[in-house]
Amino acid sequence: MNMNLEDLPPKIRKQAERKLADLRREKLSTDHLVGKDIKIASNSTEELTRAYQGEGTRRKYGNKPCEINGIRFDSKKEARRYEELIGLLRLGQITDLKLQHHFTLAEAFKNPDGTSIRKMEYIADFTYTDSEGMFVVEDVKSKATRKNPVYAIKKKLMAGEGYKITEI
Incomplete structure (x- = not known):
């Protein structure tokens, strides 16, 4: 057809x-x-x-996706950080390592006119518990992506929920 x-x-x-x-x-x-x-x-x-x-198109921030141990990462920088965290996990310096941890910032709802609004989520690259028992939220960011206004808003909302995002 x-x-x-x-x-x-x-x-x-x-x-x-x-x-x-x-x-x-x-x-x-x-x-x-x-x-x-x-x-x-x-x-x-x-x-x-x-x-x-989107075949043949350049990615928005110029990052190059890659794969390690069958896990796909959005950038080489994120993949390198994953390898570092795996090393720390093996040494016992961190525990409970999670990739792409979802945090709900606002639940879905309907406007008075009946239109649906989707829930708002923040997806952290990595979360883990450090050697001092602190819960850590990490996101691998370039200088350009740190300036993204949507990210800035979500970072503030996460802070309001009591989570500090560590930018790598």
Whole structure:
């Protein structure tokens, strides 16, 4: 089944068109990095799939995902920190190491007009208990991601709940 952009609802079509424009802009710079030719066939299903999945696009903060022991990390810096924490865990200096620990900052609710508002969560890269029995929340952040306004708000909400985020 072939699908054209015209077959999509207007809102979805605009999103797909923006993704396609991004793909076309970045095509020249990513082709040599990916090592394959990404051909963009006008309005094809394959093109829409690539646009939706973000194939060939640069990540927002330039981080490079990697995998260690079958665990996928968003950046090499986060993977290195994981290896350090595993070493501390083996030495007995920390306990209860958890990855991607979820904290609920606000529960889901409905507005008076009936629209649903999703719950707000903060997902820490790592949590553990240190040698002094203190619960530690760690997040691996670059200079750019520390300035993210959404992160800043969530960090303040976490502080209001009694958690201090240690930035690595």
